[in-house]
Amino acid sequence: MMTEKIICAGFGGQGVMLMGQLLAYAANDNNLNTLWYPSYGPETRGGTANCSVTISEAKVNSPVISQADSVFIMNSPSLDKFESKVKPGGRILINSSLAEKKVERDDINAYYIPVNDIAYKLGNPRVANMIMIGAYIQLTQLFEKEEILKILRKSFGEEKAHLIPINDEAIEAGKKYIQENYK
């Protein structure tokens, strides 16, 4: 039975919580069981923020993830904190624009993606998290880009509908970066 355990970590304000929520929503739309759980309180305001998402064909039990299949690292402190949480053979996606170090372990698959630099080139630094999502769905083939966009359209509503194209571009850029750099 498929189970995917994900940890997203970074600064508050990087859209870390949203990354996890998008994956949880997408899982629910695919009739999978899922659980999203944030670190909450003052941590979410400017400090480090992280959340965990479990996606499974089976019922989700423990909300606590000790061994993650995938870990998103959006900044340098998060790498120190969460590298050990990747299960052997699991993957770690690192924002190499902000986390300059390389992973120390050799039993995990590391992907270094300069999401802030790419976002800057796209003209909107705030979509760095969506570039990460693009990279993730390219690597895992878990969800289609269109499924993610559908959720964004719903949550943005009319008011923010104009932001859909840039998010679309960002996901695409993330996918492309993986295609080109990790064949």
Add this chain to the structure above:
Amino acid sequence: MDNKIYIIVGHYGSGKSEFSVNFAKKLNTLNKSVCLADLDIVNPYFRSRETRLSLINLGIDVISDTLDSVKGLDMPYISPAIRGQIAYNKKTIILDCGGDNVGTRVLKQFDDLIKQRDYEMYMIINVYRPETSTVEQIIDMKNKMEAESGLLITGYINNSNFLRQTTVDDVMNADSLIKEVSKITSVPIVYVSALESILNKLPNDISGEKFEINLSLRSDWL
């Protein structure tokens, strides 16, 4: 017909209510028509009203609050019946007050009516209570109680005790102290009250008439 008013005052915890209940029973056996009015609104425990039912069975009128409560009720309502009884002028009335000068404050409601009648105001003294253990303290308490009530104390009651642990010496030591108070203030010691076991052993020349107390407010275990 003895239709005096007896007002029982004293320091908080000096034994006013025990004396009042016993005094009411005693007067009742002397074929007087007795009414006991519990004016204690200071503390809702150990009040003479707790013996209300047994007193009523003896034919003694008991007035507590307007709710006729028996047990510790935090409702300090003074019954208008008390004023009525004082004005009625037919019964021997015992007014059992709350402790200290605060307890005598309530008498101010009735002082004019009381003065129109023959009254005694007895101050119960237990010299083993810390705030009435010296001559000066007792006289100070007397003055304060008179000031608050607008009435004069007419007699002392030596009720000095350590409950069941009281000895004859304890009562005698208190006697000499209260005699001193009596001399200075020219107010007589009218009773010495104690449990029967002690009372029998007291010498005959002790000041005040011997008055036997049967504990009725405290449970056996107290």
Add this chain to the structure above:
Amino acid sequence: MAKVMMKGNEAMALAAIKGGCKAFFGYPITPQSELPEYLAKHMHKHGGVFLQAESEIAAINMVYGASGAGARVMTSSSSPGIALKQEGITYMAGAQLPAVIINVMRGGPGLGGIQPSQADYKQVTRGGGNGDYYVIAFAPEDLQETVNIIKEAFDVADQYRNPVMIAVDGLIGQMMEPVDLDIEVPKRELAEKTWATIGTYGKRPPVNINSLFLDPQGLENHSWNLAKKYNTIKEKEQRYEMVNMKDAELVIVAYGTMSRIVRSALEELNKEGIKVGLLRPITIWPFPEKAFKEIPESVKGILTCELSTGQMIDDVKIANNGKLPVGFFGRTGGMVPEPEEIIKAVKDMLGGLK
């Protein structure tokens, strides 16, 4: 309606609306603030009242007033806020007023911390305020169960004319899970609220909502009547789940988030051939003592797992009544254990029993 992804606090708020809640009075406190926030946004659309009170004390007394006036009413808070509400809760129990109270528990004592905890167990299950009384307390483990129980809780409160508390830890308040809000829950037969103060309108004599008894005998009678009601609740409302009991060597007793972590641990233990069962209280008051009679002969010991230094363990010991050795595993202060820690505790205890 299909399943929707909702945050625990929001799902609880919506469940209350679906359960017929017509009034909410509360005061912000982490980690439950999304609950009043959601109701502030939506309550009026359902003809209900939302009001942010000046304090938890005021909030629970508003609940008292609204409940006394016959409304289905709720409040929510977290541990230190629940401590403040205890005054109103005991008055409600005394005056026999129904209400639903949500407690999204955080670490203590004192200001403690905002991370998940079950250290309110005693505050929740021992009445909490002054006097001889209890609140009916549910401790669900996931959002679907939480939502279903909240919808049912209003009926339970009305049936027994007693406050009902939903005790979840901060994790359940903060997490998101798919949840179906339209699952039918059992309906209770409810009497008309003839006791409610809604004005006489010339149709009946005045009624009075009150917990004061001037006469000690009256208060004793009232207390015994309440005790009788609580005995009925103990008899009829114990709720629990038994998992993996067949041939189990050890039984873990755990509720709420802790029971989910235990479930993950049990899967791993099962792979290793170690048979461990889970006794999961769904009501923590009344405590499911009946479940202990169903523990099979194969069981050699009981391990109590809590997000506290050990509170429910007292009830476990009472229910066990000296039959089996009772061990304990706990994390507290907002620390949530990983399943591996439970696995180790199980192995340690089994090792000691052999």
Add this chain to the structure above:
Amino acid sequence: MSKVVFEKTKGLTNKEFSYCPGCTHGIIHRLVAEVLEELDILDRTIGISPVGCSVTNYEFFNCDMQQAAHGRAPAVATGIKRVRPDNIVFSYQGDGDLASIGTAEIVHAAHRSENITVIFINNGIYGMTGGQMAPTTLVGQKTTTSPYGRDEKHCGKPIKISELLSAVPGATFIERVSVHNPAHVRKAKKAIKKAFEVQIAGKGFSLVEFISTCPVNWGMKPQDALNWAEENMIAYYPLGNFRTPEEDDK
């Protein structure tokens, strides 16, 4: 044919008041009850009893009542009024209840302009618990917890609730009255009536503060207590209207 000179208001039950002789609770109860009857709102009124000497006033008011925790009556009133806006809701509170333990509740009920009426009895003392100092006890006044007289350096000056609440923007109607003589009793009744009319019109928070007496705990005869209230209480707590709905203020 005989003429009815005094008819007991339907706003009160037949139960005799339990208050001490000379206590002003009785007269204030009667005034409130008469107003409820005269405004024809008695059958839709819900009252709230406080903790204090009038804790059992649910025995006397002939309408639906709720007994509240000490100081919380305005919160209880809020809960009732919010779910039953068509009912008339009043709380009846003493100075320990309203001016001490319940200050947060009364200030915020006024602040929200909760559409309720508050009857506030200020006699400067805690009667129920046996004559302790209240926040409203006058400077120099002796009580069991200010045995040497209230010392403002030690525990402040007495709190003026009507003035304080009239500084709260939400307060719609605030008036301080007294019942120490028949003329003032009539005035007091007018204020009560106005307060309930404000509520009926949905204009928001109304409060009437009564300068009241406690002869027993003050250690005075009832008439002396009334005189003392007039000379000392009213000197510190001036009578009059502090707030009235703008459109009526002409």
